Amino acid sequence: MNYDLTNMTPKDLEKAINFLQTLLGNTLENKNTISKVVKQENESIECPHCHCNDCIIKSGFTKNKIQRYLCKKCNKKFISTTNTLCYRTKLSFGDWQLFFECMSDCLSIRKTAAKMNVNKNTVFAMRLKVLQALSTFRNSVKLSGEIQADEFSIPINFKGMRQSNMPRYSKKRKSASKKVNHKVCVLGAIDENDNQYLEIVGNGEITSKEIEESLSNKIIDGTILITDCRSAYESFAKKYNLKLEQIKSSTYKNENGYTLSEINGLHSNFFGFIRTFRGVSTKHLQGYIDYTVEVINHPKEILYYAIKQKSNITIKNIYNATFPFDVDKAYADYH
Ligand SMILES: [Zn+2]
Structure with a gap:
């Protein structure tokens, strides 16, 4: 000038x-x-390099x-x-507030970018950084007392993937596959104090190994595990000394009065929310799951929590994100 x-x-x-x-x-x-x-x-300033405070x-x-x-x-x-997810961004706190408003209104990346007057890639990176930062919540969840657990599946979504990299079956698909192997399996659990989480465990039918890998390090002093009648839960409960209460799929309550209403409520909240984002890539699905659980539980604190999280995610990491399970194996019957 x-x-x-x-x-x-x-x-x-x-x-x-x-x-x-x-x-x-x-x-x-x-x-x-x-x-x-x-x-x-x-609460206190900590050195981001050696963590001394x-x-x-x-x-x-x-x-x-x-x-x-x-x-x-x-x-x-x-x-x-330094090293938080807003380090080196030129965005003000007001910009971040606007970004979170757009996100809770489930606006698309394009609409958010227009509203914030920034580039689409900037919004995409902000969104994935936030989603990644929220995974710390899930990792720190501890469950105790009576615990309801149940899984659901959701079709694999290849959004953002090159045609040439997709498994053969998915290229010619017209509508989502009904095959169970072509679905992402998400396990959820909620305890009597409302501690809860949802986690992708693989594809296809849930196995007792997947239940163990996901649940075992989150249960601190569980007493009763309430599930449907899948045998995968039986072996898990036995190994971890949990009294098991199972509910037949045709009934709401079992003979001892236990239900799966809390965990089913979490599942349906999740489905209601994810639908508004109109197709989320399976590669980024866990992030959206974590976000949903947090939005349901702490809608007001989520911004303040996210912006102070340490994050080393870069644009390169985002584009190189991998599927949470082996997709080629999932579609092996079509090779
Ligand atoms: Zn230091």
């Missing part, structure tokens, strides 16, 4: 300086907010006037957003 200021009167110059200073102040404040929010959300001193400001810190242990400098 080139402005000819030489012809301006001193009075006009003074006005221009005042105007520019206000403008500069507003711009800096806007940029600054996201690091302030992240700082407020974290009692050896941090303030160390001046960045060129954008953001507080910088120095870790005396590893001698590295950082700011409150």
Whole structure:
């Protein structure tokens, strides 16, 4: 930008300086907010490199006037957003708020980009970073007491995959396959204190090995496991010393009064929500599942939780995401 200021009167110059200073102040404040929010959300400042939290001193400001810190242990400098998912984005906290509004309204990537006035790829990356950040919730879930568990399946979706990379059957498909192997199997569990999670365990019918891999490290002191009549649950309950209450698919309650109503409620909430996104690639499905569970449970806190999460996801990771199981094997009957 080139402005000819030489012809301006001193009075006009003074006005221009005042105007520019206000403008500069507003711009800096806007940029600054996201690091302030992240700082407020974290109870104590921790070094993102060595995780030390009692050896941090303030160390001046960045060129954008953001507080910088120095870790005396590893001698590295950082700011409150270093390595979080909003590190190095030029987006303000307001932009992130708008992004989350669009997401809870289930707007498409294209519509969100138009509303935010940013590139579609930026929105796509933001969305997948957020989805990935929320997986920490699922990983930390602990279940106790009476636990309802049940699985459901959802057709495999190849959205975003090149035709040449797809298994042969899926290329000529007109509607979603009805074969059980061509479906993603999602296991869900909910305990008496409403702790809950949903996790992709594979494709096809659920096996006791899949149940064990998904559930065993989440149960801390379970007493009763309530499931349908699949034998896969029987061997799991036996191995982990859980009293098993099974409910026949034709009935709502078993003879001891147990039902699967809580877990079925979670499943139907999930289906209601995922439908509004109009086709989610199986590669990114787990992220959307985690998001749904969190939106149902903590709609207000989700933004504040997500933006302070550490994230090393890059655009390259996103495009190289793999399927949560072997797709070629799932479609082996067509090779
Ligand atoms: Zn350090």
